[in-house]
Amino acid sequence: MALMKVKFDLKKRVKLSQVLWLMYWFAVMAGVLVFVMGLFLKIELRKRSELMDNNESHFVPNLLIGVGLLACGINAFGGKICYDSLDSTKFSKWKDVMKPFLICCLFFNVLLFLSALLCFMMRIPLQFTLAEGLKNGMKFYKDSDLPGRCYMKRTLDLMQMEFKCCGNNNYKDWFEIQWVSNRYLDFSSKEVKDRVSSNVDGKYLMDGVPFSCCNPSSPRPCIQHQMSNNSAHYSYDHYTEDLNVWKRGCREALVSYYGGLMNTTGALVLLVTALEVAVMVGMQYVNTSLSTLVNPEDPESESEGWILEKTVKETFTDIMAKMKAMGKGGQVEEGAEGEQGVATVS
Structure with a gap:
């Protein structure tokens, strides 16, 4: 029917x-x-x-x-x-x-x-590929004078401003990498020497983020350096105050x-x-x-x-x-070919 x-x-x-x-x-x-x-x-x-x-x-x-x-x-x-x-x-x-x-x-x-x-x-x-890609990209942020990586800083800055995000998971990801190139560091300064020598890998790490992490809607001027140091800024408490940088990670x-x-x-x-x-x-x-x-x-x-x-x-x-x-027909053909081959050998 x-x-x-x-x-x-x-x-x-x-x-x-x-x-x-x-x-x-x-x-x-x-x-x-x-x-x-x-x-x-x-x-x-x-x-x-x-x-x-x-x-x-x-x-x-x-x-x-x-x-x-x-x-x-x-x-x-x-x-x-x-x-x-x-x-x-x-x-x-x-x-x-x-x-x-x-x-x-x-x-x-x-x-x-x-x-x-x-x-x-x-x-x-996409979550996995962005997690690894952003992590590697942030490591190359400082390499603005190296061929093949010279546009990474521009790419990351434009991305953070466009998507209103900071870091991979959050802004603290920038604390774990050196994002300032050595050519812009004064190694005769005691502060720089102390930071480099205190790190096992000899990197210049700091509790700061690039300018592109700043939220322009914040009424306070952007605090992007010494973000965890309350005494460095007037009337500031990084534990309780609403930070004026983007809190959302760029992967998200x-x-x-x-x-x-x-x-x-x-x-x-x-x-x-x-x-x-x-x-x-x-x-x-x-x-x-x-x-x-x-x-x-x-x-x-x-x-x-x-x-x-x-x-x-x-x-x-x-x-x-x-x-x-069709499956049985294929098996029959294979069997016939095998018998033909045996007959030819004999």
């Missing part, structure tokens, strides 16, 4: 083809939108690629770009078939193509759904930003998937309704359309039986 069988006359078939043609072109525009979102996300990730520990984060944007291009091509082709289905004589040339096309649409819809899931799951690996800020982009993109891809499933079902109805005309020579005759020729259970059983038969 066919699944969701519907009876069609000429008027219903024409209306279905027209609506489906319009939906296909909406799907083409949706494919363009997915492509643009993937390209935008790739550009945004490329802006801060120096702060990423690896290039795996570009897999999802690349996938979205490819899926968007595929959606444009598949839906444009489907729209052409729908346009030709208005004339049964023109549609006859597509009959042999319909089954492979619908199978391709099915696999494409699965790919779209997986792409949407990857968009929602990207937040997890970036993950929140990119996570929001990916959630929006994932929701869009899910909507596109629903649209693609709808046009695939509609195309199946068009195909079956034109293939089952009572009188093929009379386009005005009635016909029947369905989603599946059998029920879901029967269809699944048939597929499994065919797969088992």
